[in-house]
Amino acid sequence: MFRKLKHIFKYIKLDKEKLRKDKINISENINQQIPNHIDNIEFKLKEIFQDSNDFIIRKITTGNQFKTRILIAYIDGLIDKQLIDDNILKPLLLESQKVIDDESISKRNIIELFEETLITASEIKKVDDFNRTIKAILSGDTVIFIDGTESSFVVSMRGWEARAISEPNTESVIRGPREGFVETLRTNTSMIRRKIKNPNLKFESIELGEQTRTEACICYLKGIADDNIIRDLKKRLSCIKSDGILESGYIEQFIEDAPFSPFPTIGVSERPDKVAGKILEGRIAILCDGTPFVLTVPYLFIESLQSNEDYYSRTLYSSFNRLLRFVSLIITTMLPALYVAILNFHTEVIPVKLVFSILNSNEGIPFEPVWEAIFMLIIFELIREAGVRMPKPIGQTVSIVGALVIGQAVVEAGLVSDIMIIIVALTAISGFIVPSLSEILPFIRLALIIGANILGYMGIVLIVVIVILHISSLRSFGVPYMSPFAPFRSKGMKDTLIRMPLWTMFRKTESLSWKYSGRYSINKNFNEKEE
Amino acid sequence: MLNKIQISNKQLIILMTGFLLGDALIINPVSGAGRDAWISIILTWLVSYILIGMYVYIAKLNPNKTLVEILIDIFGDFFGRALSLIYIWYFLHLSSLVLRSYSEYMIIANYPETPLIYMAILSSIPLAIGLKYGMEAIGRTGIIVSLIIPITLIISTMSVIDHIDITNLQPILKYGIKPVLKSSFNLLTFPFGEGIVFLMVFPLINKKENLFKSSFISVSIVGVIFLLISLRNITVLGENILERGYFSSHLIETIHPGAIFDPFISVSQLILAALQIWIFLYALLIAISQMFNFNDYKPFVFPIVIISVSLSHWIYDNAPDMFRVAKEIYPFYAIPFQFIIPIIILVISLIKQRRSKGKVSE
DSSP: OHHHHHHHHHHHHHHHHHHHHHSOOOOOOOOOBOOSSHHHHHHHHHHHTTTOTTEEEEEEEEOSSSOEEEEEEEETTTBOHHHHIIIIIHIIIIIHHHHHHHSOOOSTTHHHHIIIIIOOOSOEEEEOBHHHHHHHHHTTOEEEEETTOSOEEEEOOBOOOOOOOOOOSSSOOSSSOOOOOOSOHHHHHHHHHHHOOOTTEEEEEEEEOTTTOEEEEEEEEBTTBOHHHHHHHHHHHHTOOOSOOOSHHHHHHHHOSOTTSSSOSSEEEOOHHHHHHHHHTTOEEEEETTOSOEEEESOOGGGGGOOTHHHHSOHHHHHHHHHHHHHHHHHHHHHHHHHHHHHHTOGGGSOHHHHHHHHHHHTTOOSOHHHHHHHHHHHHHHHHHHHHHSOGGGHHHHHHIIIIIIHHHHHHTTSSOHHHHHHHHHHHHHHHHSGGGTTTHHHHHHHHHHHHHHHHHHHHHHHHHHHHHHHHHOEETTEETTTTTTTTOTTGGGBSSSBOOHHHHOOTTOOSOOSOOSSSOTTTTOOOOOO | OTTTOOBOHHHHHHHHHHHHHTTHHHHOGGGGGGGGHHHHHHHHHHHHHHHHHHHHHHHHHSTTOOHHHHHHHHHHHHHHHHHHHHHHHHHHHHHHHHHHHHHHHHHHHTOTTSOHHHHHHHHHHHHHHHHHHOHHHHHHHHHHHTTHHHHHHHHHHHHTGGGOOGGGGOSTTTTOSHHHHHHHHHHIIIIIGGGGGGGGTGGGBSOGGGHHHHHHHHHHHHHHHHHHHHHHHHHHHHHHHHHHOSOHHHHHHHHSTTOOOHHHHHHHHHHHHHHHHHHHHHHHHHHHHHHTTOSOOGGGHHHHHHHHHHHHHHSOSSHHHHHHIIIIIHHHHTHIIIIIHHHHHHHHHHHHHHHHHHHHHO
């Protein structure tokens, strides 16, 4: 079946490629010279940015005797106007009169003069390619063209309205830094750089999306991250053929190992401390402009049970939390299925007194336990999804309707037994303890309930074996998904179901060796994977 | 295809232990010895080191070769392929025997109203999926799921510990040594001799120098578990009850109703049986693909699983028939597969090795 789907997928891809070829492609990477005359430049720019009113051209003339015409181009809203006034316009209009008159300047070295003595901006680049200047204008730089020369200056004066750094909503902690990533790529890289002050921390940028030309960035610690994984990641990123990359989720879906598996093979985080920790473990982060969500690869199953706070609080408590998460994972997947299995097949397992109360509560209910369970779980998913999409002011209505009306009325109406309500509530609460697995939980719950209805606990075991088979066959960028458990590695077990004290995990004394110091040796089992 | 997949020695230990325990826990081949079963287990345990050692030695003499390749190497193209065909039948037969005994156990112990074939079909779904995912995933899954087996053993033994009566073991050797030796032979052919199938799996192991060590570790674990369970069953149940019931582990629960570990036993039984059938079917699939020179065994997975399921339905009439065949016919049926052909292989490969050494020294 999947093979057929794959074929269909391939055909869709081919069709898209054909369509794309028909479109007019503006992203030509051919080197194009900058016209000599400033009027030509203006004409060309206006032709390219036709009908876009946020594109602004400013023409000025400098010098007293040697009058030089200058053209400044930028996009309004992407630049800081105050900076342009202070660092470009003022020096060119006021100071240039002195400088240019003092010495006799030929047109050849006017460029050096501009670069070295006039423009007071800190980041300035000389660019000879016309296409590159247009790219620079689009990404928020200011470009200065000078009459009579074939080169231009790209001055970085970016400044746009951006969200301030705030605490992320998705991963809140009690103890730990309160900052989260924002939508600006440069701010995000600076947050990681502030945490890891090391020249080996590399940021390699790539451009993704043929129309959106989104800037993305691979971030890793050289010497600690595995070169094979970096190579594999770059290969996969270069294979992305898409019109637009609007969020890192787009990248994730293009490069992940198992697109049809419910289990995610790429990690997502909004917290700089978490991403920095993962980079220190030898993982690679992918930052994407325009989103606070940063991807990390390779992603192992155990990471969904870990939290950054585990490392900040003390060993005993964080080990307890780890075990709690593991238990809650088991509860949230298995509890409804176990209830169904016990009621249908194995009532002898329950103590006698409890049997009576369960039978009492089940009396008069027209449905089988399996339908009750599926019905209540669907209601729970509805309430959850409604709570996310609702505007905040009316969010409370959902909880009132969900808790009071459905919870109470359903039991009183005799549709669902009250024990089932307790079980679904426990399932829901335990599900919130492992938020990073929330994508897979509904599927596994449903499969387990159906298995339990067919064959009792044996059905549950059959489904569990299938799920374990599936996740042990997965790989994330060449690393086995269940890594410290299977293939079993006793070194990696220090940071799984319990967290050992930090001094047993990090070898801080070995500061000389940059090589991987053995915390999940994720490097070893890499096999070259073909895209 | 074979070279890409690799299995670590830990996974081999788990796979081999699960494989050898397998359905021998269900059928209990030593029941003929009555209360002296533990003596025959000890005897077999000692002999099985030699037997498993012989299989590993064959693998060492023919490095990176599966049984089919070894057979073709030694007996020539035609006879080698003919012998591999016989082995293919043997593996298929064994896989359906295990499937039948497992589903029979489940029907009798837990789901008396469920049809047998239904049980076999449902249990074969994870088997087919596992084979599709390949041996690597099976090895890893084995490591995770086999955690339940020691838990089950400990719980089930602890819960009946106050019913243990040592006098049930006496008198020792009441019926003489003959039944003990006979059930010893049964035990040797039933789980231990089936280890011949690992000649198909050994080429996947990544550190071949530890083959002896890891297979002997698993033989030791299996011996300890057999001995422990057998002693527990004899001392708790006594010889009389033990001889009358089918599944001794299940009997403990029915006789002492305080101990509710039936689900655990069934689950560990499923996992052990699944490991055993996985290995048989994997060996079978690899043998088929190597015999007919295919690159990939995956297209054969579903057909073979379906054949195995339907065969499991046909081979016996009912459970007593199954026990009779397992104890009276199977040991003699297994002799050529487990002893005669491997010994011939061993002798010929030893001669070949000596010849090639002699050539080198000349």
